[in-house]
Amino acid sequence: MIDIQISDKPLDISSCIDWVMSPDCGGIDVFIGTVRNATKGKEVTRLEFEAYRQMALNEMQKIAEQALEKWPVQKLLIHHRTGVLQVGEVPVIIAVAAAHRAAAFDACRYTIDTLKETVPIWKREVFEDGEVWVAAHP
Amino acid sequence: MIDIQISDKPLDISSCIDWVMSPDCGGIDVFIGTVRNATKGKEVTRLEFEAYRQMALNEMQKIAEQALEKWPVQKLLIHHRTGVLQVGEVPVIIAVAAAHRAAAFDACRYTIDTLKETVPIWKREVFEDGEVWVAAHP
Amino acid sequence: MKVNVLAFGIAKEIVGGSTVEVELTSDATVGELRAELEEQYPRLAKLASFMIAVNNEYAVADNALQQRDEIAIIPPVSGG
Amino acid sequence: MKVNVLAFGIAKEIVGGSTVEVELTSDATVGELRAELEEQYPRLAKLASFMIAVNNEYAVADNALQQRDEIAIIPPVSGG
Numbered sequence: 001m002i003d004i005q006i007s008d009k010p011l012d013i014s015s016c017i018d019w020v021m022s023p024d025c026g027g028i029d030v031f032i033g034t035v036r037n038a039t040k041g042k043e044v045t046r047l048e049f050e051a052y053r054q055m056a057l058n059e060m061q062k063i064a065e066q067a068l069e070k071w072p073v074q075k076l077l078i079h080h081r082t083g084v085l086q087v088g089e090v091p092v093i094i095a096v097a098a099a100h101r102a103a104a105f106d107a108c109r110y111t112i113d114t115l116k117e118t119v120p121i122w123k124r125e126v127f128e129d130g131e132v133w134v135a136a137h138p
Numbered sequence: 139m140i141d142i143q144i145s146d147k148p149l150d151i152s153s154c155i156d157w158v159m160s161p162d163c164g165g166i167d168v169f170i171g172t173v174r175n176a177t178k179g180k181e182v183t184r185l186e187f188e189a190y191r192q193m194a195l196n197e198m199q200k201i202a203e204q205a206l207e208k209w210p211v212q213k214l215l216i217h218h219r220t221g222v223l224q225v226g227e228v229p230v231i232i233a234v235a236a237a238h239r240a241a242a243f244d245a246c247r248y249t250i251d252t253l254k255e256t257v258p259i260w261k262r263e264v265f266e267d268g269e270v271w272v273a274a275h276p
Numbered sequence: 277m278k279v280n281v282l283a284f285g286i287a288k289e290i291v292g293g294s295t296v297e298v299e300l301t302s303d304a305t306v307g308e309l310r311a312e313l314e315e316q317y318p319r320l321a322k323l324a325s326f327m328i329a330v331n332n333e334y335a336v337a338d339n340a341l342q343q344r345d346e347i348a349i350i351p352p353v354s355g356g
Numbered sequence: 357m358k359v360n361v362l363a364f365g366i367a368k369e370i371v372g373g374s375t376v377e378v379e380l381t382s383d384a385t386v387g388e389l390r391a392e393l394e395e396q397y398p399r400l401a402k403l404a405s406f407m408i409a410v411n412n413e414y415a416v417a418d419n420a421l422q423q424r425d426e427i428a429i430i431p432p433v434s435g436g
Contacts, residue, residue, distance in 0.1 A: 014152050023175040023225050029246075030168040031239065033356055037161040049355065052284050052348060055332040056355070080355060087161050092356045099174065101250060108167075109243050112356055120329070120348075121355025122285030133286040134354035138324045171436055187435065190364050190428060193412040194435070218435060230436050250436055258409070258428075259435025260365030271366040272434035276404045 001075045002064040006051050008083040011090045020075040020097040027101030029108040033092040035085050045126045049082045049091055052120035056080070059119045067096070067111050071103040078111060080121060091123070139213045140202040144189050146221040149228045158213040158235040165239030167246040171230040173223050183264045187220045187229055190258035194218070197257045205234070205249050209241040216249060218259060229261070277302050279309070279341060282348035287326065290319045291349070300341065306330065307337030313349065324352045357382050359389070359421060362428035367406065370399045371429070380421065386410065387417030393429065404432045 003019055013032060020028055035047050064076045075097040085091055094111045098104040123134045141157055151170060158166055173185050202214045213235040223229055232249050236242040261272045278299055283291045291313075298312055306328045314321045327350040328335050334350070341347065358379055363371045371393075378392055386408045394401045407430040408415050414430070421427065 013155060017151060017170065021170075021172060021226065026172055026174040028168075028170040028172060030166075030170065031243075032155065032159075032166040032168065033239075034159060034164055034166060034235075036164040036237065050285055051355070052282070052329070052350070055329055055348070058332050088159065097172075101169065101171075105169075105243065105247050112239060116353070116356040118334075118353065119355050120284065120350050120353055122351065123354040124285075133289075133351070135352040136286040136323055136354075188365055189435070190362070190409070190430070193409055193428070196412050254433070254436040256414075256433065257435050258364065258430050258433055260431065261434040262365075271369075271431070273432040274366040274403055274434075 002061065002068070003077040004057055004060045004064060005079045006053055006056060006082060007079065008081070011079045011081050011093050013090065013093060016077050016079055016093045016095045020077055020095040022074060022097060024099065025074050025097035026099055027104045028095065028097045029101070029104040031092070031094040031108050031112050032090055035087050035089050035091065037087045039125055042127055044087060045128060046087070047085045047091065048124040048126065049085065050122045050124070051080070051082045055120050060115065063111055063114045063118070066114075067107040070110065071098065071107045072100070073098045073103050073107045076107060076111065078115065082121070140199065140206070141215040142195055142198045142202060143217045144191055144194060144220060145217065146219070149217045149219050149231050151228065151231060154215050154217055154231045154233045158215055158233040160212060160235060162237065163212050163235035164237055165242045166233065166235045167239070167242040169230070169232040169246050169250050170228055173225050173227050173229065175225045177263055180265055182225060183266060184225070185223045185229065186262040186264065187223065188260045188262070189218070189220050193258050198253065201249055201252045201256070205245040208248065209236065209245045210238070211236045211241050211245045214245060214249065216253065220259070277304070277343045279343060279345070279347055281309070281313070282346070284348065285351045286323065287320065287349040287351045290317050304341050305337060306335045306339045306341060309341060309347070310337065320349070326351045357384070357423045359423060359425070359427055361389070361393070362426070364428065365431045366403065367400065367429040367431045370397050384421050385417060386415045386419045386421060389421060389427070390417065400429070406431045
């Protein structure tokens with residue numbers, strides 16, 4: 001089972017974990033991205049996330065389906081936040097439940113690694129003295 | 139920072155995640171063990187966990203310290219439950235926060251893998267028609 | 277033909293809006309669109325990379341474009 | 357000397373209690389304790405493995421034992 005969401009409201013970690021928990025699973029791996037207070041030593045004021053919404057949902061669905069093909073995983077959830085986030089807030093939650101932990105770890109890590117490469121979502125870091133679209137320039 | 143606990147009360151996933159979250163971390167990996175309803179196709183009624191308490195705390199502390207030496211990780215938490223657990227309950231939570239996700243994943247996986255090899259805690263699976271200490275026999 | 281191209285992230289700033297109209301030949305490909313965009317907006321060529329998506333899928337240079345396609349400029353992604 | 361040995365998990369069932377008293381020579385090692393335990397409780401030798409812990413640390417066969425040490429039989433662990 002797969003649950004993919006993009007939301008401009010705060011993500012709810014507990015309800016994500018509740019969704020993946022099931023009596024035939026023994027291991028759950030959860031990745032939670034959080035907004036750091038600094039990048040390369042420079043203080044971050046806030047982050048802004050923009051998504052190409054329908055394509056981003058499609059690409060996340062593809063990643064989830066690939067993960068379910070590659071590993072024996074029962075449930076995989078991806079929730080991504082958009083809009084303005086303050087330091088400490090959560091842009092992304094990935095939760096994976098499997099009968100055995102190795103599959104949960106592998107699938108969770110694959111999902112976040114691939115999401116960061118292919119899903120059309122963009123992050124702008126805002127500093128005291130300016131802002132930058134992350135990864136835009138070489 | 140390290141937080142190690144053994145408790146005979148239900149573990150609180152949210153408070154574990156809250157404890158590791160910090161503004162200088164960008165990635166949190168959480169492993170949650172849950173009691174499966176079956177082992178090798180046989181229905182499990184409940185699990186019972188017994189710990190050699192002080193030694194188990196010491197061994198978990200060692201693992202956490204090793205993980206903090208091996209990877210750039212800010213916070214690592216291990217909470218382990220003892221006593222009688224029903225299907226779906228949580229015997230173990232490991233939560234790791236790091237500036238970057240790779241370290242969080244590596245340290246979390248190392249911690250659960252090593253915990254299962256070295257920490258003196260024992261699990262008895264109870265079935266309809268008997269019970270077995272897991273891993274006791276070849 | 278004229279196509280409307282969606283722009284996101286830094287591409288929105290470079291083209292000066294969330295869509296940009298581009299004039300192409302009627303049998304134009306994704307590669308020709310890229311070339312046209314880079315000519316009109318040289319800052320696009322200075323990005324680490326950019327992709328074109330057609331109907332919500334990443335497209336390659338050979339892909340033909342139709343006027344009614346949903347076309348988008350995808351600058352380097354940075355979600356998660 | 358007589359030492360009290362803690363037993364956990366399946367070892368508790370094998371020795372019939374959470375501690376067992378074992379009579380050893382005064383300069384006995386962990387290896388000698390293991391041999392004595394296996395002789396008195398042959399089911400211990402049939403486990404996948406078992407370790408001896410001394411003062412909350414895994415011990416090896418050469419380690420000498422003192423009467424006041426906290427000694428424990430550690431059958432195969434299965435936490436997590």
